Amino acid sequence: MFDRIEDLKLVRRCKRGEEAAFAELLGRYRNAIYGLCFRMTRRTEDARDLAQEVFIKVFSLLDRFDETYAFSSWIFRIATNHCIDHLRRNRMRFLSLDGFTGPDGEPMDLPLPDDGPGPDRLLERSEAMERLEEVVADLPPHYKVIILLRHDQDLSYEDIAVVLDLPLGTVKARIHRARAMIQQMLQARSYEI
Amino acid sequence: MKTGMQRPAPPECRQACDRLQDYLDQTLPKRESLAVFLHMRECGGCRAQLEMLQALYAKLGDLPPLEAPADFDARILAAVPYEAYRAMAPLRSPRVPILLVHESLPAWLRSRSVRLVGLVAATAALAAAASGAAAGTAAWTVAGVGCLPELSVRLQNLTRRVYVATVHRSIPR
Structure with missing residues (x-):
């Protein structure tokens, strides 16, 4: 999916201070990193800020990039760590809406701004896909990120192990567990896919 | 007579279901993969489980691609300090x-x-x-x-x- 040799050439040009090479790297990874950040946070503003911070961090750390690794693994590692840190910092903002009660003890909806896709886009997407996105979004962060890396970014188990700095066996077990959780959540919500 | 308790799945079904994800990921050794394949032909319950997983895989792989906002690149390119980066090149070279x-x-x-x-x-x-x-x-x-x-x-x-x-x-x- 990502061309390791071409990436390495661009990184070397970046290290020499070539602006055009960084712009090209940005073009290659823009949507992948933004997509990962959006699906991790489900908030347009947060996703944009996080993805931009990832690219600026990448630029500032370029000299520490070890060329024996793929650039794609490195940038995904920075992005996943950044998103998980963000979710940890903002844990209070991601409380479940189920079972939230008002001051009088009556169930109520939290008045959170909806930064998700607008009604037109919702209509365009299939209902099943929306439900699946909702379930994936509700996974705990460590399971969510691994599912997104595997299925959305199409990374191999080996690449995910490098990105998350985990043993291959743990990656495999966590992906299996995440898929099982998705199935259980779909069933619990009576969603069909 | 219904007792309200589910009968435990036969061992071959449990074994096949434990391997379903590896089977779909194509990470099983050939012999084990063949065993799962043959079991799926014979067991309707496990086949249903396989089909559910296949549908889930397909949908997960089909999540629509997302595009970054229009002004995404401009903000980053404006924030990256190229001049300072170039000026500090000698400091960045590895210490030997x-x-x-x-x-x-x-x-x-x-x-x-x-x-x-x-x-x-x-x-x-x-x-x-x-x-x-x-x-x-x-x-x-x-x-x-x-x-x-x-x-x-x-x-x-x-x-x-x-x-x-x-x-x-x-x-x-």
Whole structure:
């Protein structure tokens, strides 16, 4: 999916201070990193800020990039760590809406701004896909990120192990567990896919 | 009579279901993969489970691609300090022992012309020695001295590369 040799050439040009090479790297990874950040946070503003911070961090750390690794693994590692840190910092903002009660003890909806896709886009997407996105979004962060890396970014188990700095066996077990959780959540919500 | 308790799945079904994800990921050894395949042909319950997983895989792989906002690149490119980055290039180069720094060798020794002249002189001296036109010891001395600049530079480069590759390996988190 990502061309390791071409990436390495661009990184070397970046290290020499070539602006055009960084712009090209940005073009290659823009949507992948933004997509990962959006699906991790489900908030347009947060996703944009996080993805931009990832690219600026990448630029500032370029000299520490070890060329024996793929650039794609490195940038995904920075992005996943950044998103998980963000979710940890903002844990209070991601409380479940189920079972939230008002001051009088009556169930109520939290008045959170909806930064998700607008009604037109919702209509365009299939209902099943929306439900699946909702379930994936509700996974705990460590399971969510691994599912997104595997299925959305199409990374191999080996690449995910490098990105998350985990043993291959743990990656495999966590992906299996995440898929099982998705199935259980779909069933619990009576969603069909 | 219904007892309200589910009958435990036969061992072959449990075994096949435990391997379903590996089967779909195509990470099972051939023999085990074949065993799962054959079991799926015979067992409707496990086949239903397989079909559910297949549908889930397909949908997960079908999540619509997302595009970054229109002004995404401009904000980043404006925020990246290229000038400062270029100005700090000497500070960013990996730290190596002083003997491995280019400048530790005299500039005249590193210059291309000296290295080239040295190599030509060494070749000429060896050629003269081989044809008998020059004394062996003198020719070998000239050849040794002639090769010295090129060998010093190459040896330093090689040592530095090995040092950087072994000592400066890091992947930031």
